[in-house]
Amino acid sequence: MISQEKKTGGFVKSFVKTTAGGCLFLVFTAVAGGSVDAYISTFPDNRNDSPLVLETRALTSVYKKDITTKEGFLEAVKYRRSLYGIKLRLAPGVTLSGLDLSGANLDGVDLSGLDMSATNFSGASLVWANLAGANLVSARFQGTDMKGANLEGANLRGANLKRAVLTGADLHGANLEEADLEEANLEEATLSEAVLRHALLKKADLTSINLAGADLENASLWRANLEDAHATGANLKNTNMAWARLMGADLEGANLENTSLWQADLRGACVKNANLKNANLIMADLRGTDLEQADLENTDMKWTLMKNANLNNAKMTGTDLAGANLENVSIILNHTMLFTNFMGVQNLESAHISTDTGHNVNGVNIGSLGRLIPGGTFKKNPSEDAVPFSSIYDSLVKRAQKEGLLPKAPRSLPGLYF
Numbered sequence: 001m002i003s004q005e006k007k008t009g010g011f012v013k014s015f016v017k018t019t020a021g022g023c024l025f026l027v028f029t030a031v032a033g034g035s036v037d038a039y040i041s042t043f044p045d046n047r048n049d050s051p052l053v054l055e056t057r058a059l060t061s062v063y064k065k066d067i068t069t070k071e072g073f074l075e076a077v078k079y080r081r082s083l084y085g086i087k088l089r090l091a092p093g094v095t096l097s098g099l100d101l102s103g104a105n106l107d108g109v110d111l112s113g114l115d116m117s118a119t120n121f122s123g124a125s126l127v128w129a130n131l132a133g134a135n136l137v138s139a140r141f142q143g144t145d146m147k148g149a150n151l152e153g154a155n156l157r158g159a160n161l162k163r164a165v166l167t168g169a170d171l172h173g174a175n176l177e178e179a180d181l182e183e184a185n186l187e188e189a190t191l192s193e194a195v196l197r198h199a200l201l202k203k204a205d206l207t208s209i210n211l212a213g214a215d216l217e218n219a220s221l222w223r224a225n226l227e228d229a230h231a232t233g234a235n236l237k238n239t240n241m242a243w244a245r246l247m248g249a250d251l252e253g254a255n256l257e258n259t260s261l262w263q264a265d266l267r268g269a270c271v272k273n274a275n276l277k278n279a280n281l282i283m284a285d286l287r288g289t290d291l292e293q294a295d296l297e298n299t300d301m302k303w304t305l306m307k308n309a310n311l312n313n314a315k316m317t318g319t320d321l322a323g324a325n326l327e328n329v330s331i332i333l334n335h336t337m338l339f340t341n342f343m344g345v346q347n348l349e350s351a352h353i354s355t356d357t358g359h360n361v362n363g364v365n366i367g368s369l370g371r372l373i374p375g376g377t378f379k380k381n382p383s384e385d386a387v388p389f390s391s392i393y394d395s396l397v398k399r400a401q402k403e404g405l406l407p408k409a410p411r412s413l414p415g416l417y418f
Contacts, residue, residue, distance in 0.1 A: 070094055077104045084108030084128075097135075112150075307347075316340045326351045 066087045067073050073088050073096075087110035090096075095115035102122045110130040117135050122142040132152045141161045151171045159179045167187045176196045185205045192212040199219045206224055211231040220240045229249040237255050242262040249269045257277045261284050268288045277297045287307045291314050298318040307327040320341045327347035 070096065074099075077101060077106070080105050082107070086110065087112075087130075088114065090114065102140075321345055328352070 066089050067076065067083075068089050068091075070090060076083055083106060085108055095117075096111075096119055097115050097117045098119060099116070100120045101124055102120050104121070104124045106121075106129055107125050107127045108129060109126075111134055112130045112132040113134060115135040116131075116139060117137040118139060119136070120140045121144050122140050124141075124144050126144060126146045126149050128148045129146065130150045131154050132150045134151075134154045136151075136154055136156045136159055138158045139156065139160075141159060141164045143163050143165075144161070145165045146169055147165055147167050149166065149169045151169060151174050153173045154171070155175045156171075156179050157175050157177045159176070161179060161181045161184050164181070164184045166189050167185055169186070169189045171189060171191045171194050173193045174191065174195070176191075176194060176199050178198045179196070180200045181204050182200050182202045183204060184201070186209050187205050187207045188209065189206075190210045191214050192210050194211075194214045196214060196216045196219050199216065201216075201224050202220055202222045204221070204224045206221075206226045206229055208228045209226065209230070211229060211234045213233045214231070215235045216239055217235050217237045218239065219236075221244050222240050223243045223245075224241070225245045226249050227245050227247045229246065231254055232250055232252045234251070234254045236251075236259055237257045239256075239259045241264055242260050244261065244264045246264060246266045246269050249266070251274050252270050252272045253274060254271070255275045256271075256279050257275050258279065259276070260280045262280050263283045263285075264281070265285045266289045267285050269286075270290045271294050272290050272292045273294065274291075275295045276299050277295055279296075279299045281299060281301045281304055283303045284301070285305045286301075286309050287305050288309065289306070290310045292310050293313045293315075294311075295315045296311075296319045297315055299316075300320050301324055302320055303323040304321070305325050306329050307325060308329070309326075310330045312330055312332045318340070322341050322343045323345065325346045327350050330352045
């Protein structure tokens with residue numbers, strides 16, 4: 001066995017040559033900044049003691065203090081040294097903008113507050129990294145692993161995060177306007193108060209995400225998974241959420257005006273007090289959905305599945321429920337429903353219907369009445385006396401006039417259509 005040691009440029013290299021036709025090459029590297037690295041390499045036994053490295057991998061790396069130069073950081077990245085818990089403290093005016101850090105191991109590194117605009121992090125690993133307050137405008141993170149990363153308040157405007165892994169990441173208050181998050185994994189991530197206007201989140205996994213108070217106006221969430229998402233008070237105006245999965249999501253008080261929820265799945269979701277004016281819910285699944293006091297003015301809800309849904313005190317002026325399945329739905333008829341279209345609804349006879357004037361009309365098949373006009377009646381069943389609708393209708397009209405929904409002396413009064 002031959003042992004040899006060589007010192008070059010601050011490197012201390014030690015290797016052992018075996019007589020069995022192979023060689024084990026151990027490299028211990030000491031560099032400025034207090035780091036200590038160990039590498040292991042293998043090479044054949046036919047190179048006159050000049051090793052041909054076939055494999056090199058870092059074994060250990062422990063920095064004793066933070067890095068203060070861009071060059072030191074790039075050297076550490078080049079030799080794949082561990083930067084876990086190390087903060088990069090650069091001099092004023094020094095940036096990491098436009099660098100190619102694709103595939104780099106940056107797990108646990110602290111890059112908070114730095115300018116890394118247009119930097120390429122594609123395929124890199126930033127698990128538990130700290131990028132809070134960083135400038136990441138137009139940065140690239142395609143396929144980057146950022147599990148548990150801290151991006152609070154970071155500026156990611158126009159960033160490319162396609163298929164990035166951001167599970168459990170903190171993006172509270174981050175700016176993701178016009179960012180591309182297509183097929184990204186944001187499960188259990190925090191994006192409360194974040195800005196995602198015009199962002200692309202098509203097919204993204206947003207399971208159990210926190211979007212409370214976030215601004216997603218004009219964003220695309222086509223086929224996105226928002227199951228059990230928390231989005232109370234979020235601004236989702238003009239968003240595309242067609243085919244989205246929102247089972248069990250909390251959208252209480254959210255703004256969904258002009259939003260497309262075509263064939264979306266909202267089973268068991270909470271949409272109380274939400275604004276759904278002019279929204280498209282055609283063929284949406286609203287079974288067990290809580291829409292109490294929601295604003296459904298001019299909302300298109302044709303052919304929706306609404307078994308066990310709660311529509312109590314919802315504002316339904318001009319709502320189109322044609323062909324909807326209202327099995328076991330809870331509805332309180334009110335003055336905003338004078339223009340509601342119930343034509344062709346299914347299973348209305350099983351709905352729990354009452355009025356805000358105190359009349360209980362549970363179990364009534366009002367679909368058999370045709371157009372419901374002031375002379376119409378409600379019946380609980382054929383053996384009971386009919387409840388005159390004229391007093392209910394007059395009360396509804398007066399309230400509608402008072403709130404400006406109708407002229408005070410209309411030429412012809414509207415009716416509820418069934």
